[in-house]
Amino acid sequence: MQPLIDNARTFGQRPEEFARLAEGQSPDVLFITCSDSRVVPALITGARPGELFELRTAGNIVPPYASGHPTAEAATVEYAVQVLGVSDIVVCGHSHCGAIGALVRGDDLGAVPAVRDWLAHAADEPAVSDAADPACADAVQHHVLAQLLRLRSYPCVEQRLASGRLRLHGWYYEVHTGAVREHRAATDAFEAL
């Protein structure tokens, strides 16, 4: 923890770089990814403060949209789309994901009931059995596509897609290499960016 505190103490020593941020934010991209510490969106994309609006959840899960049942995830997506007017949403899954691995292996999550209930509520059953692959690449990639489908069911997303003002992207990030792959509709495969 101490190195993080030391860095935070000196981070604000470039006031000229940050002063303009007081005027507001207008990010172009909503970046949805896992809470995993190995995934650092600003490092992967090179984004500066103000450029990425982020939603991080266990397993980069986009829960089902349910009006009358507010969730932080739906609020974040809606704000990004309706208020900030982002033009692109990236759902970025990653290799060696603990959440997806637990689903694939059928782990007993009794010791972490909140995790168990979140996955049970929000995640679909893994579409492929990836138990022999520690990266769970196929399962994660299928999972990313399932989250993109979920996003399409959000009313604000559906509207913006219909009017051509929003694009969705599925990414797969390898924590052990740093490589990023994007789902290509033409081949229905995740290929190098």
Ligand SMILES: [Zn+2]
């Ligand atoms: Zn993860």
